Amino acid sequence: MVDTFILGKSELNIDAPEKIAGRAKYAIDMTLPGMLHARVLRSPRAHARILSIDTSAARAIPGVLAVITAQDMPHLEDFPGDRPTLALDRVCYIGDAVAAVAAETLELAEQALAAIKVEYEDLPAVFDPEVAMSETTPVIIHPSGKGPGGKVMGNNQAHWYGAADGDLDKGFAEADLIVENRFTTGMAQCTPMEPHVALADVDIYDNCAIYCNTQTPYLVKQRVAEILKVSPHKIRIIVPPHIGGGFGCKTRMKGEGIAAALSRAARKPVKLVYTREEVFADTTVKHPFVIYIKDGVKQDGTLVARSIRAILDAGAYTDGTVGGLVTRNAAYGAVGVYKVPNFKLDNFRVYTNKPVGGAFRGFGVAQTTWAVESQMDIIAEKLGMDPLELRLKNLLVDGDYNPEQYLMDAVGSYPTVQKAAELIEWGTPADAPISPTAKRAKGIAIGCKHFSIQTSSAAIKIHEDGSFEVRSSVTDIGQGSRTVMAQIVAEEFKVQMSQVRVIRVDTDVTPLDTGQSGSSTTVKAGHAVRLACKETKRQLFDRAASLLEAAAGDLDTAGGRVFVKGSPDRSIAIKDLFLKLPMGAPGYEYGPFLENYSELVGGAMFYPQNERGPKGEVLPKVGFSYCSQAVDLEVDVETGRIKIHKLVSILDPGKPMNDQMAIGQIEGGVGFGIGTGIFEEMSFRDGKPTNANLTDYRIPTALDVPNVDQLVFGQVETNFAYGPYGAKGIGEVVVCATAAAIANAIRSATGVRVLAMPLTQERVALAIAEYEASRA
Amino acid sequence: MTKAEVRATINGRERELRVDPWRTLLEMLRDDLELTGTKLGCEAGECGACTVLLDGKPVVSCVTLAADADGRTIETIEGISTPEHLHPLQDEFLKLSAFQCGYCAPGMIMSSKALLEHNPNPTEGEIRDAIAGNLCRCTAYVGIVKAIQNVAAEGVS
Amino acid sequence: MDYLRPQTVAEALAAIAQAGGTATVIAGGTDIIGDIKFRGLKPTALININRLEGLRYITEDASGLRIGALTNIQELVGNPIIAKSYTALGDAAERFASLQVRNLATVAGSLGRASPGGDMAPPLMALGASVIAVSPSGEREIDLADFFLGPRRTVLQPGELMREIRIPAPGPRSGSAYARLSYRDVLDLCIVGVASGIKLDAGNRVTSARLALGSVAPRPVRAANVEAFLLGKELTDEVIREAGNVSSQDANPITDQRASAEYRKQMMPVLTRRSLARARDAAQG
Incomplete structure (x- = not known):
């Protein structure tokens, strides 16, 4: 980035001072006078008909002010409409919300839950998506969606996405080698440290204000309006600006609708804080995938055909549009890196009686990448090629059309993987392992993830002192988006960061956005x-033009002044554009103002157009960012435990707007990648979660990540012309390659190829034992 | 129902409260005293977001009885700085942008403070041991560990 | 709910007797608070014994080590006496939950919890520890090997409290170690834990062996087959390897959310070997 004033620099996160002082207010810290506390009654059955719900005893408890069931809020999610906010006549997973209560204390709310009597009649349940989609499924959970050719699909199949290019049969016929594998991924949870919170306050006119920690305020506003059956203009979503992490599971409505319905029933503010168990099982989870890949390659390593069939475990419902989007977007993980002339992909999303699959950092692409990047190493080994060389041979480059017909641009796979290889000293054997029972090796993988190019709007207000206020409904879940927005304003007006304030998201004030x-x-x-x-500058210059006796087009601004370009002495302070009219006698001044209107505000909306393929195909507008990772690790061949000696992560961020924050994403991505790569998997017994807590669901502690000097981060810039100032979206690509890089290193070290993610020490140890037994 | 009497020194100030016997120290701090800097993450002693110092030692306040604070000294994130003057650890965490969402920050800072008070020159391993009970989901603990190392190197505690 | 905070053991015993079985006794609280909050425990009274006088100590004399029941687990970590002569216990303590929990949780509370995977039991059993329990009718000493009945069940009678944990002096050429496998080093429960306490003669022959296994049975168990196998043998690498294999006969673990039975079975010999090798090193000093 050339000649920037503030962009691209490592500006301090504007929220950091409050956060480190313990003064930052999160949704969980909000209270209102007279506030009640809510709890949700959840299904203990995996699949059952509700015969009756008796809430009379709960309602009779003094201090219990509202008890609601579906009778009070019949509501199906918008699309495809399979998920009621509270169960209607059926529960579809253990944890499905059945009723909710609001009481003066949490203890009373708990008592009320215990007093609700629900009669269930069990229905058959299914937990394996491949069984659920088969002819022999024991049960149909919901009607199927439409698949290839617009035909209704087979059992329990909710969504389908397909892509094809070239002639697959011809491709396989040309191949010298065909490699087929089945990969799986586990169910994971985003695990933000702050649980989901909604504090709703509905007045007697049904005006509803909700303080919550959502990633998608405008979507929540729409859904809550449907639940209360009021116009969305009565709903106000306020995000008190700090959110204790999100990573996907705070997208779309979670507890907000229930809190609002309870508040309306009680006509008092109601606060609903999810327990950790609810965060695990009853928000949304990472879709487990089964991925079948069949590849055809030439002896020289050229990929000639690839067919992918992925089955996504949807869980019991669809989290609105997210279900279809994950099914579609998972495909991006299979098309962004390699040239494949003959290609076919089919993704099926299948209902089971388990928690609902939703948005999760990586959005399906992490799963696909895991399979593809493991498969590349398997092919290389069969061909006797170096896995890096095989990758380099097949890379898409700028100007290529990928298998989905996207014209590739600002491709960062080559520079990132080259740099990762260089820094891990690819080609040199790993050092000797430290433990006498371990084996050590290196592994490498390329991560590529699309970033959605969506709609958002913003407004900038200039205050009478010449300072700036940013209004945006983009929430900041920790990644620093509030800081980046402030940096852009500081850049555009050439002012210090201290002159810019980003207000909290409040849908009464901040304009439309599609969500974080x-x-x-x-x-x-x-x-x-x-x-x-x-x-805003246009309005500012119009106002200043006559005073400076210059055309608006000849003006520029910096340091709080407007000046004539080329004549900096002809200038006026922004604050002097405001009138200081005495409003009355001394002591009655009301402050400066503008004569035509009280505010100087400029707003705008960014509205991307769809992309077109070479034959006019309509494609969603996306970009691709890249993050390659390489790892040097040792595996204890007795216990299966992995110890990482070095992990290199090289990101292509386009042009980063804040260097430190880009590095922060790489760093966090590594933590997330290691967690989901080797530890994290939700487990169930007959549909009941067995590790919905932070001891048995293991996110990495400070002892489970490499030491400071064992982590090597870097950036390789590409020129993404469509991005603002050349920037790409980077929050998810940083998690995609880790698991495959680790799996590839395990294979090199031990001879064992694990096809299931996460690569838990149990999986690795059992695989090694089996391998050793087969060799004996 | 009996209430438990609690007389404790909280952030240097004598406090007298009457609490329900099952109430946790975390609830007392957040709800009764409105010291919301201490965070609730799991209510099971598994994440460390609620870490405070009890007689100088880090504990998870979500599984500590409020009644057990009686006669003891409690220090929370609010007690270690003033608006004008940050604790050296806070200065360093700020400088390195060690946190992202910041939800784990108060607990992490209290654990770090306790570490440096009894071990002013910790190794990286000792630092990691001391904060291993404080989960951070946004980072890989890089800035956090570095910040503690820097403060230790400067010899301030 | 009533709340009582007795000052002495006698007051505590009286309070428990008076409540007649509907009270809950709480010390460190790290587990009980969750029981009340999330697992439906509704006692009529909470009897907080956390600060009973004179129950927090670690002392050693010629007969061995005495640990006051209310000693918290962090107090075991880095204790020089424990590190030197009761190594297995120190090994277990330093990986117990997290520092913030270790500062609260008591040794006796952890034993009383009788969790099949609890980390305090195997090393104490391997060190031959016993529990001194008090009740209005007097004191009794219970060998820890006889203490556990199953998950959350011990031989303690209603109205009985643990007062002290006693470990006999190990004597010369003794060594102990606790090898514990979990996914994360801390903040994680044990998948398989093997504690060894051995004595060797001048020829490195095993004169006494106590091994205890955690997380592989409904309660912590002694590895009787391994113990019998070791007795009288010179503790060579080969014998240790063989002892690992023998450990398979000492428990039949199940699958739960933390590990499969298969993985546990595979790990028992591995951890037995590692535990024994370290105990031997310690014994040979």
Whole structure:
């Protein structure tokens, strides 16, 4: 980035001072006078008909002010409409919400839950998606969606996405070697440290304000309006600006609808804080995948055909549009890196009686990447090629059309993987293992993830003292988007960061945004804020033009002054554009103002167009970011435990807007990648979660990640012309390659190829034992 | 129902409260005293977001009885700095942007403070041992460990 | 709910007797608070014994080590006496939950919990520990090997409290170690834990062996077959390897959320070997 004022620099996170002092207010810290506490009654059955619900005893408890069931809020999610907010006549997984209560204390709320009597009649349940989609499924959970050719699909199949290019049969016929494998991934949970919180306050006119920690305020606003059956203009979503992590599971409505319905029933503010167990099982989880890959390659390593069939475990419902989107977007993980002339992909999303699959950092692409990047190493080994060389031979480059017909641009696979290879000293054998029972080796993988290019809007207000206020409905779950927005304003107006304030998200004030998801924030908010700055400048220059006796087009601004380009002495302070009209006698001043209107505000919306393929195919507008990773690790061949000696992660961020925050994403991605790669998997017994807590669901502690000097991070910039100032979305790509790099290193070290993710020490140890037994 | 009497020194100030016997120290701090800097993450002693110092030692306040604070000294994130003057650890965490969402920060800082008070020159391993009970989901603990190392190197505690 | 905080053991015993079985006794609280909050425990009274006088100590004399029942687990970590002569116990303590929990949880509370995977039991059993329990009718000493009945069940009678844990002096050429496998080093429960306490003669022959296994049975168990196998043998690498294999006969673990039976079975010999090798090193000093 050339000649920037503030962008690209490592500006301090504007929220950090409050956070480290313990003064930052999160949704969980909000209270309102007279506030009640809510609890949700959840199904103990995996699949059952509800015969009756008797809430009379609960209602009779003094201090219990509201008890609601579906009778009070019949509501199906918008699309495809399979998920009621509270169960209607059936529960579909253990944890499905059945009723909710609000009481003066949490203890009373618990008592009320215990007093609700629900009669169930068990229905058959199914937990394996491959069984659920088969002819022999014991049960149909919901009607199927439409698949290839618009035909209704087989059993329990909710969504399908397909892509094809070339002639698959011809491709396989040309191949010298065909490699087929079945990969699986486990169910994981985002595990933000702050649980989901909704504090709703509905007044007697049904105006509803909700303080919550959602990643998608405008979506929540719509859904809550449907639940209360009021116009969305009565719903106000306020995000008190700090959110204790999200990673996907705070997208779309979670507890907000229930809190609002309870508040309306009680006509008092109601606070619902999810327990950790609810966060695990009853928000949304990472879809487990079964991925069948069949590849055809030439002897020289050229990929000639690839067919992928992925089965996504949907869980019991669909989290609105997210279900279809994950089914679709998982495909991006199979098409962004390699040239494959003959290609076919089919993704099926299948209902089971388990927690609901939703948005999870990586959005399906992490799962696909795991399979593809493991498969590349398997092919290389069969061909006797170096796995890096095989990759380099097949890379898509700028100007290529990928198998989905995207014209590739700003491709970062080559520079990132080259740099990762260089820093891990690829080609040199790993040092000797430290433990006498361990084996050590290196592994490498390329991560590529699309970032959605979505709609967002922003407004900039200039205050009478010449300072700036940013209004945006993009939430900041910790990644620093509020800081980046402030940096853009500081850049555009050439002012210090201290002159810019980003207000909290409040849908009464902050304009429309599609939500914090799909690594979309940097691009869409970046564009929206930049466009809003442009509009604000236009108004500012119009106002200053006559005073400076110059054309508006000849003006520029910096340091709080407007000046004539080329004549910096002809200038006026922004604050002097405001009138200081005495409003009355001394002591009655009301402050400066503008004569035509009280505010100087410029707003703008960023609205991307769809992309077109070479034959006019309509494609969702996305970009691709890259993050290659290489690892040097040892495996204790007795216990299966992995110890990472070095992990290199090289990101292509386009042009980063804040260097330190980009590094923060790489760093966090490594933690997330290691966690989901070797530890994290939700487990069940007959549909009942058995590890919905932070002891048995293991996210990495400070002892489970490499030491400071064992982590090597870097960035390789590409020129992404469509991005604001050249920036790409990077929040998810950083998690995609880790598991495959680790699996590839395990294979090199031990001879064992594990096809299931996470690569738990149990899986690795059992595989090694089996391998050793087969060799004996 | 009996209430438990609690007389404790909280952030240097004598406090007298009457609490329900089952109430946790975390609830007392957050709800009764509105010291919301201490965070609730799991209510099972598994994440460390609620870490406070009890007689100088880090404990998970979500599984500590409020009644057990009686006669003891409690220090929370609110007690270690003033608006004008941050604790050296806070200065360093700030400088390195060690946190992202910041939800684990108060607990992490209290654990770090306790570490440096009894071990002013910890190794990286000792630092990691001391904060292993404080989960952070946003980072890989890099900035956090570095910040503690820097403060230790400067010899401030 | 009533709340009582007795000052002495006698007051505590009286309070428990008076409540007649509907009270819950709480010390460190790290487990009980969750029981009340999330697992439906509704006692009529909470009897907080956390600060009973004179129950927090670690002392050693010629007969061995005495640990006051309310000693918290962090107090075991880095204790020089334990590190030197009761190594297995120190090994277990330093990986117990997290520092913030170790500062609260008591040794006796952990034993009383009788969790099949609890980390305090195997090393104490391997060290031959016993529990001194008090009740209004007097004191009794219970060998820890006889203490556990099953998950959350011990031989303690209603109205009985643990006062002290006693470990006999190990004597010269003794060594102990606890090898514990979990996914994360801390903040994680044990998948398989093997504690060994051995004595060797001048020829490195085993004159006494106590091994205890955690997380592989409904309660912590002694590895009787391994113990019998070791007795009288010179503790060579080969014998240790063989002892590992023998351990398979000492428990028949099940599958739960933490590990499969298959993985546990595979790990028992591995951890038995590692535990024994370290105990031997310690014994040979």
